Amino acid sequence: MDKMTFENHYMKQFDEELEEIRTRLMEMGGKVEQQLQNAIRAIGEADSKLAEEVIKEEQLVDNMEVDIDEACILIIARRQPAASDLRLVMMVTKAVNDLERIGDEAKKIANHALILANESGSSKGYTEVRHLGQSVISMLSNALDAFARFDVDAAMRTIEEDKQIDQEYKTALRELATYMMEDPRSISRVMNVLWVVRSLERIGDHAKNLCEQIVFVVKGKDIRHQK
């Protein structure tokens, strides 16, 4: 192989490796998206089997995080990427962390779904979970789409959705507090719903982080913590 061919070959391999971690990150994103949808459905339909499935499958998401992280370190060590390639790899190590935490929150939601399904009782607060859940699923899906296309505009629009989610979250909290005051016997049950709502709000934050990372890779600009 002459030098030129070797370099071309080397670059091609490098591009393929970068593409591969991106693909694996997208797969992980798809997995946590599904986990979230199932966890929310398990509440509404009191489906303890589905909830148990979400809980069991969290391990898959955890493994994905560790594997992708390892692949990133290998790429940096072997390929010594610079500029936007390096930003991409660094971004992936941050993004897997956010995805893993979304998976973790989905598992927490599934745990509460299990408790709620096993003790029959009122479905007070379920409407709030459904509404907020829909907004959060949609935000996460938009964040992953923006990621797949490295679309900065879509990422910026998705970041804005988090404000709406925070509003819906606050409204839900007020409703839940009212349910507890109206019927103190329902407190322990409503507290389960409260943690679900909290997890949904946290997932919105992680989806926002993902979008900020897209902007960082494409623009090289760190927009975290800007008010």
Next chain:
Amino acid sequence: MDKMTFENHYMKQFDEELEEIRTRLMEMGGKVEQQLQNAIRAIGEADSKLAEEVIKEEQLVDNMEVDIDEACILIIARRQPAASDLRLVMMVTKAVNDLERIGDEAKKIANHALILANESGSSKGYTEVRHLGQSVISMLSNALDAFARFDVDAAMRTIEEDKQIDQEYKTALRELATYMMEDPRSISRVMNVLWVVRSLERIGDHAKNLCEQIVFVVKGKDIRHQK
């Protein structure tokens, strides 16, 4: 400069750069530790001025995260570290994220301290906050000590502390639910305490993450998600 001298010089500079990001991470750790202590004190002493200070200073912690992260990327791009040096830099980018989130939770605690201080009322749940707060402060302090000395044994011991914290957290939740049932008029007040207790539990998780990262740097072994 002959080649040998140049290489020595180069390595010395590199070591200094690594040492510098480590020092900056420790400074950031000291800052969030202080933020946490002040936030908890602000609740017990109904000190709204102290709470406001914590809220204002979160910006400092945010800036530290962005700056240290940037320094890490620069080091990778310029120095192309390998093996344990690379692991150290990658670990720092994860650790700043955990520290920033601890700062964020401290700010949330301070926000609730402000609400609790401004509306006078019972101090139901304050004992739970004090107990759990002490455990979490101690765990974070141990995690930072283990980090300063790259002490794997201390890190492993500190990881174990998280179990104790989870137990105390669950006990506190039960107590808080009882307070709400006994006196439904106190619900909105106790909910503020509830979020504080939740934030403390989260901080325990982040301190655990820090310890796992110490093991990763020193041993090259990823122990996250091991049951």
